[in-house]
Amino acid sequence: MTISAEPSATLSHLYRADGSATFSQNGYTVIGAVNGPIEVQRRDELPEEAAVDVIVRPAAGVGGTRERHLESILQSTIRQIILIHNFPRTLIQITLQITSTPENDSASSKLVQASSNLPILPTLLQTTVLTLLSASIPLAMTLASISFAINSTGSSRKIIRNPTLEEFQAANSVHVLAFTSNGQLLVAESEGSFTLEVWDEVYEIGKDFCCDVTEPAGDDIMQQDGLDGNTGGMAFVRSTLEHKVSADLHWKD
Amino acid sequence: MASTTAQPTLSFPRDTFAKLSPHPYLLAHLQPSSSASPSTRANGRSPTTFRAPHVNNGSLTHAEGSAVVRIGDTTVVCGIRGEILLASNVAGYRVDRSSTAPSSKPGYNETKELDLLVPNIELATGCSPAFMPGQPPSTLAQSLSTRVYSLLHSSGLVNGEDLKIWYQPPDLSDQDKMDVEDSESIEPEVKAFWTLYIDILFISLDGNPFDAAWAAVVSALRNVRLPKAYWDPDREMILCEDAVAVSKKLRLNGMPIAVTALVFRAKEQAPTGDNKYWVLVDPDAFEEGLCDESVTVVVDCTGGETKMLGISKAGGTVVGREQVKQMVGLAATRWAQLGPLLKG
Numbered sequence: 323m324t325i326s327a328e329p330s331a332t333l334s335h336l337y338r339a340d341g342s343a344t345f346s347q348n349g350y351t352v353i354g355a356v357n358g359p360i361e362v363q364r365r366d367e368l369p370e371e372a373a374v375d376v377i378v379r380p381a382a383g384v385g386g387t388r389e390r391h392l393e394s395i396l397q398s399t400i401r402q403i404i405l406i407h408n409f410p411r412t413l414i415q416i417t418l419q420i421t422s423t424p425e426n427d428s429a430s431s432k433l434v435q436a437s438s439n440l441p442i443l444p445t446l447l448q449t450t451v452l453t454l455l456s457a458s459i460p461l462a463m464t465l466a467s468i469s470f471a472i473n474s475t476g477s478s479r480k481i482i483r484n485p486t487l488e489e490f491q492a493a494n495s496v497h498v499l500a501f502t503s504n505g506q507l508l509v510a511e512s513e514g515s516f517t518l519e520v521w522d523e524v525y526e527i528g529k530d531f532c533c534d535v536t537e538p539a540g541d542d543i544m545q546q547d548g549l550d551g552n553t554g555g556m557a558f559v560r561s562t563l564e565h566k567v568s569a570d571l572h573w574k575d
Numbered sequence: 576m577a578s579t580t581a582q583p584t585l586s587f588p589r590d591t592f593a594k595l596s597p598h599p600y601l602l603a604h605l606q607p608s609s610s611a612s613p614s615t616r617a618n619g620r621s622p623t624t625f626r627a628p629h630v631n632n633g634s635l636t637h638a639e640g641s642a643v644v645r646i647g648d649t650t651v652v653c654g655i656r657g658e659i660l661l662a663s664n665v666a667g668y669r670v671d672r673s674s675t676a677p678s679s680k681p682g683y684n685e686t687k688e689l690d691l692l693v694p695n696i697e698l699a700t701g702c703s704p705a706f707m708p709g710q711p712p713s714t715l716a717q718s719l720s721t722r723v724y725s726l727l728h729s730s731g732l733v734n735g736e737d738l739k740i741w742y743q744p745p746d747l748s749d750q751d752k753m754d755v756e757d758s759e760s761i762e763p764e765v766k767a768f769w770t771l772y773i774d775i776l777f778i779s780l781d782g783n784p785f786d787a788a789w790a791a792v793v794s795a796l797r798n799v800r801l802p803k804a805y806w807d808p809d810r811e812m813i814l815c816e817d818a819v820a821v822s823k824k825l826r827l828n829g830m831p832i833a834v835t836a837l838v839f840r841a842k843e844q845a846p847t848g849d850n851k852y853w854v855l856v857d858p859d860a861f862e863e864g865l866c867d868e869s870v871t872v873v874v875d876c877t878g879g880e881t882k883m884l885g886i887s888k889a890g891g892t893v894v895g896r897e898q899v900k901q902m903v904g905l906a907a908t909r910w911a912q913l914g915p916l917l918k919g
Binding site for chain 2: 386387388390391393394395398399401402439491497502504506507508509510511512513514515516517518521522525
């Protein structure tokens with residue numbers, strides 16, 4: 323059972339949806355599809371903005387309270403990045419199907435209500451952004467997300483980036499952060515016992531990782547950064563899209 | 576809208592203004608025209624003022640523990656019932672502590688694996704016009720249930736040992752000295768577990784459901800008295816003692832409280848940046864309708880220092896490091912206010 327912490331993505335592979343993406347990281351794979359702007363049911367219609375509907379489907383079974391909670395986090399986040407005021411009285415519907423989750427030996431008996439809701443959140447957020455980009459829905463910004471597990475033993479503490487599920491369960495505290503492309507904190511979810519100093523440290527590392535702070539002068543530098551092994555969150559989104567665009571425009575050459 | 580109110584012939588009473596254009600109404604309160612008057616919210620509180628809490632413990636006689644928490648016009652009843660789960664009914668339960676048992680793995684949480692804590696939030700009680708009775712659980716109710724569930728486990732509030740019912744098999748080796756292997760000390764074994772059903776009912780909802788629900792859960796858990804339960808080997812079942820004197824309380828790890836704040840932005844649609852904003856703690860239902868971004872911090876100041884047990888933030892980009900730091904400071908003051916009441 324080898325789980326790659328490196329992200330991988332496929333764009334626009336569902337032909338009937340307006341946009342789609344598959345994203346995998348840390349053993350989680352999520353297929354996302356977006357339809358929009360489409361007609362909205364009368365009772366959900368908003369006069370000044372687009373209604374955003376997020377549906378999360380678990381890998382096994384039907385969605386429960388955990389999926390509703392994830393949906394509400396995602397919905398309030400995505401409303402911030404889509405230019406919803408450009409599409410009043412419409413609906414943008416995002417469906418996220420979890421297709422694989424890492425195997426868990428210690429909690430194998432519980433499939434549906436599996437442990438914490440945090441480990442999957444970065445994958446869901448990242449899939450959503452790629453899906454929206456694939457559908458060319460006008461966005462105010464993009465986001466990048468990362469998770470951390472922190473093990474404190476005495477005075478020393480170990481920060482694990484993109485932890486595995488075992489590391490997640492054994493950690494003193496776990497943190498999920500998402501930053502916008504402007505470097506602002508958009509989502510922060512933390513669980514476990516920690517202090518403000520630890521959170522500050524996590525914030526700094528997360529920000530460094532998510533938003534390539536060393537803003538490159540030209541796009542060619544960016545491309546090189548994006549292609550090497552240890553990609554930042556935003557750089558990954560960018561390099562994925564660049565690959566897709568160059569593949570789509572291949573006929574021109 | 577604001578310009579029409581300036582004309583004397585077309586002036587509205589306060590509540591009409593609030594209903595017609597809620598956003599400018601709250602903005603007019605927070606941004607007073609004269610700099611001398613302080614910025615207050617429409618409900619008369621300053622942005623950092625909490626509503627006064629009232630806690631009443633043990634009012635439900637048929638529950639093992641209960642609490643009624645009232646914060647402003649938000650009222651929550653939490654009742655905790657204990658039921659017994661026989662270890663023989665747990666599929667694949669192993670008493671031994673060998674290295675292959677799942678319980679020996681790091682991060683194994685028995686309380687969680689066996690679902691010994693079952694929180695449920697009911698909003699469809701007619702608590703607010705938004706939630707009609709008889710409807711299926713709304714997204715908010717499900718989301719709150721999940722948050723209470725994960726916070727119960729991630730904070731480690733309930734000690735798993737308190738929920739175990741042990742049985743010490745009698746040492747029969749005295750009568751039968753023949754077998755040497757049996758004479759070794761007999762390990763006590765877990766015969767059953769207490770399962771706590773934590774039901775949270777909202778009687779009235781005027782904003783900030785999570786803080787009130789969590790305060791009710793903590794207060795009710797502190798109020799729980801589980802009867803002394805023991806394994807009767809003759810009848811092969813668990814029996815409970817009636818006497819209150821032998822019942823025992825749960826040993827809780829600290830006393831975390833949750834503090835929620837919303838971010839109100841001066842311009843509804845403008846991109847974030849130079850936009851003016853206010854962080855409103857302990858929001859009411861009117862303010863919840865006007866704000867997108869919310870932050871919840873869970874703190875515990877039991878040991879004298881502020882320990883954080885959770886941050887949950889979504890829906891906007893205003894809150895960063897500085898704001899979280901301020902929130903934790905506010906939460907510490909709230910802990911000093913609410914803590915003694917929850918101990919009650």
